[in-house]
């Protein structure tokens with residue numbers, strides 16, 4: 001076993017597995033450990049959204065295709081009150097090759113990611129716990145403990161805490177997990193349902209007693225989620241026992257459209273909602289990602305997707321710095337700036353959606369229903385919701401890496417996701433995280449490409465419109481939009497290690 005490595009990834013949930021895969025793809029020496037004996041067998045995070053699928057596509061080995069063939073597609077999310085349609089969002093029209101949400105249990109997501117990791121020659125070291133670590137100027141020394149109490153000390157250039165909501169790394173860094181626990185109890189049932197009519201869709205029922213949500217998993221298997229009132233005990237996890245199947249049936253009868261029968265439970269559970277995040281995702285050579293850095297309401301199924309996108313964001317930056325191609329700054333500090341802003345937005349949006357869904361009081365509820373059905377009548381509102389749900393709207397407009405030096409007229413702006421064009425390989429696929437230049441051939445740009453062969457793709461791509469120059473980052477976001485060639489050189493000189 002390598003006691004010196006570039007990166008120690010702690011935690012092999014979906015975020016740690018994505019992180020380790022991306023870092024290995026980019027040629028870093030990585031170890032990934034998990035204290036558990038095996039990966040989860042629970043359905044937990046169910047939806048993989050469009051943007052995450054696009055990013056899985058860049059990882060190679062037809063990973064996105066393997067996800068799609070192991071899951072089922074859902075294109076519609078609707079809100080009903082009884083049988084009355086309050087509004088719906090259709091993902092068919094979004095600008096992505098993956099214009100759907102992929103319903104796939106987290107157990108399968110982790111299996112597919114772990115299989116992918118193995119194709120890169122890396123396996124999860126299980127029953128290995130990160131006990132403590134010491135940060136030094138040029139490395140992090142980490143003490144690992146195995147189930148049989150044997151210990152190992154390793155030295156890593158970087159430590160990444162993907163160790164979930166109760167993160168050891170976050171605790172030892174003494175970082176505060178700012179936020180709150182919502183004062184209501186929730187039940188979750190992974191069950192088989194009969195009597196659900198219509199095409200598979202994510203359906204939320206707003207009922208006077210509370211909300212009920214149905215997520216199709218596979219054929220007759222569904223996730224049922226409902227709020228069941230104020231927490232009785234002290235606010236925190238595990239206050240309420242898991243529901244019985246009868247209790248789930250009662251909720252379906254009371255809040256659903258009628259005629260739905262639940263049977264054959266796969267998993268019954270109860271939870272409370274935490275809305276928390278750290279202020280900074282980095283402390284020197286140590287980073288946090290996923291639930292270790294942010295937790296939020298499951299409304300919209302954004303938690304795991306946001307965490308996996310943390311991993312895509314950090315991996316290429318860390319690879320370029322570790323391989324000596326880029327200076328540490330501003331790349332590494334941009335990780336927290338960019339991803340903390342995204343999590344802040346997700347916390348606000350999912351918190352708002354949850355509060356709206358559990359609103360109590362007849363008058364308030366009828367005003368809510370009326371206003372919501374008015375809003376869903378506007379095409380631009382449903383389009384915005386579709387882009388937010390699918391996470392195509394995620395962007396980094398205020399990042400230190402974003403430079404917009406010319407006004408745009410409908411073209412992709414700096415900080416936004418670069419549109420994916422049919423039959424064009426995605427930026428960032430392959431074994432080196434290279435930027436891509438979308439511009440017309442000139443001698444100045446040609447000489448820039450030969451100056452930075454390891455940082456920028458060798459050939460230019462067709463610009464989105466005449467006269468514009470786009471420098472697209474390895475994670476598919478526009479870093480620079482300009483009309484002046486000299487600014488491309490400025491941008492690269494600021495990052496490059498020469």
Ligand SMILES: Cc1cc2nc3c(=O)[nH]c(=O)nc-3n(C[C@H](O)[C@H](O)[C@H](O)COP(=O)(O)OP(=O)(O)OC[C@H]3O[C@@H](n4cnc5c(N)ncnc54)[C@H](O)[C@@H]3O)c2cc1C
Nearest residue numbers: 011013014015035044045130163164168290291301303304
């Ligand atoms: C009941 C439930 C339902 C959910 N439903 C949804 C949903 O519908 N949609 C959604 O987006 N999200 C949902 N989530 C949240 C989702 O599961 C998480 O966002 C996701 O698992 C986060 O992934 P992660 O890799 O950051 O952390 P985790 O999946 O928590 O993985 C962390 C890993 O770190 C390991 N670890 C911890 N400490 C150490 C240590 N010291 N040393 C070694 N290993 C360590 C743990 O064993 C664990 O395997 C749900 C969660 C729960 C519990």
